[in-house]
Amino acid sequence: MLAQASPWYAHALQRTTTGPAEPLTVPARMEWTTRPGSGPGAEILGPDLRHKRVLELGCGPGHNAAHLATLPQALGSARAGEPPAGAQVTGVDLVGLQVRRARSHYGRLNNLTFVAGHALHYLQACDEQFDAICSVFGAIGLVAPELLLPAIAHHLKPGCSLAFSVPHPQRGGLRPATDDRPRRDYVTLPDLTRLPLARWDFDADRWEKHLGRTGLWLTSAQEFHDARHGGRWPTTLLITARRR
Ligand SMILES: C[S@@+](CC[C@H](N)C(=O)[O-])C[C@H]1O[C@@H](n2cnc3c(N)ncnc32)[C@H](O)[C@@H]1O
DSSP, rough: OHHHSSSSHHHHHHHHSSOOOOOOOOOOOOSSSSTTTTSOOOGGOOOOOHHHHHHHHETTHHHHHHHHTSSSSSSTTTTTTTTOOEEEEEESSHHHHHHHHHHHHHHHOOOOOESSSSSHHHHHOOOEEEEEEEEESSBTTOOOOHHHHHHHHHTTEEEEEEEEEEOOTTGOOOOOOOSOOOOOEEEOOTTEEEEEEEEEOOOHHHHHHHHHHHTTEEEEEEEEGGGTTTTTSSEEEEEEEOOO
C-alpha cells in the first residue's frame, strides 16, 4: 500500500475531487518553475526532440508530458503548415489516481503513455534507452539520489540530457542540506493541510557531486524567484546534466 501511505496519494485525491477529469488543450510551453511563463522551455532537453524517446518521472497530471508529445516543430526550424510532431513520451507517476487524471486530460495523444509506479521501480524494470529524461518537482529529490541517479544514467543514451527542477534549497530562507541525507519537508494539499515527506534538499554543488558519481555531468544550474512567494528567496532550482 505504498501509494496510499504516500502524501502524494492524498494530494492527488483532493486535486481529483476539485478539478474535473476532462480533455484539456495541450500547454503551449513546458513549465519548469513555480511561475508559469518564466524560465526556459523544452529546448533544454535537446535541440530537436521530434520522434525521440522522452521519459518524465513524477508527471502528475501530465501537462509537461503532453507538451513534449506535441512539440510544434523542431525547435527553431518551423515550416508553415508543418504538422505537430512531438516526442514519444512516457510519463510515470507513483499515484494511480494521478495517472488516471493525466489520461483523462491527454490520453487521446497517440505518442504519449502514462504509467503508474515508483520511478525507481519503473527504471529497474525498463529495458529502453531514452534521448531525454526529466522531472519537474517530480521524483528527483523525493527518491534517494544514490539509487535514482544511477538508474537514470543507465537509461539515458550517451550525450543525451537529464533536466530536473526541485524546490530551491534556500526557499523561504532555508539553508541547503549540509550532508547527503534527506530532511523533512511538507506537501501542501489543496485544502492547505500540510503532510510531511522526506526530501533530498541539495544545492547545485551537491547535485553536481551526486551526478558526477553516476557518469552524468552537470551542464547548468539556474535559480528562479517568484514574486507570489515574496520574491526574496529563490523558489526553483533547475539543473541540466548530460550523460558522458
Ligand atoms: C509536485 S507534483 C509535480 C507533478 C508534475 N511534474 C507537475 O509539474 O505538475 C509531484 C509528483 O511526483 C509524484 N511522485 C512522488 N514520488 C514519486 C516517485 N517515487 N515515483 C514517481 N512519481 C512520484 C507524485 O505522485 C506527484 O504527482
